[in-house]
Amino acid sequence: MSKYMLIMRGTDETNAAMMANIDEMMATTRQFIEDMMKADVLVAAEGLDDPRQGVVVDFGGEAPVVTDGPYGETRELFGGYFLLDVATKQEAVEWARRVPAVRGSKIEVRRVAEADEVPQGGESNGQV
Template identity: 80%
Template sequence: MPKYMLIMRGTDESNAAMMASIEESMAATRQLIEEMLKDGVLLAAEGLDDPRRGVVVDFGGAAPVVTDGPYGETKELFGGYFLLDVASQSEAVEWAKRVPAARGSKIEVRRVAGDDEVPEV
């Protein structure tokens, strides 16, 4: 079965809205995870720390440059993911529709390339 990643993409505003009701959001997310586990589709799920605690390594110049914090623009931030083992993209989309995301956020659904699709060197 193919694997699909549900990539959680929020904005500063949607992240703030989620944090305002974090207990409710976490309870709803735990319930969804239990359903995914029960159906045998969840392979992994993780959230990322505050982007202000990260660094960016920029390869745009001759040598990599490391800067603190998130990207220059924080219109969309990768906040976490679910990795699912499902039969199709449409099944992955149905699970994505059930994720208790804050208004204004997005979930990107992408198929994970199989080992046989990686070019050999």
């Protein structure tokens, strides 16, 4: 089994569309979470707060610069995630295809690296 993160990515437009139908979206999402729990694949699921409440710490210069949200040039924002423990990448993709999402949204599927895959002491095995 491997862990995969399904990262919800949206725009101002998709977020507005979701909020316009929030009761329906929440009911559909609750059912989706229940389905994942019944299949015993759900490890965690969280939604993120409004990006206007966040900050960005930018390490582009000599000293980190902190900027309050919203972020002017951001085209997509992470809205939340589902963390699954499944047998294959394809299984994670199949769950991602079922995520309740509005038109224009994206779900990024990323495998979570195991501790023994992270380079130690200058070693590199090609995975991060």
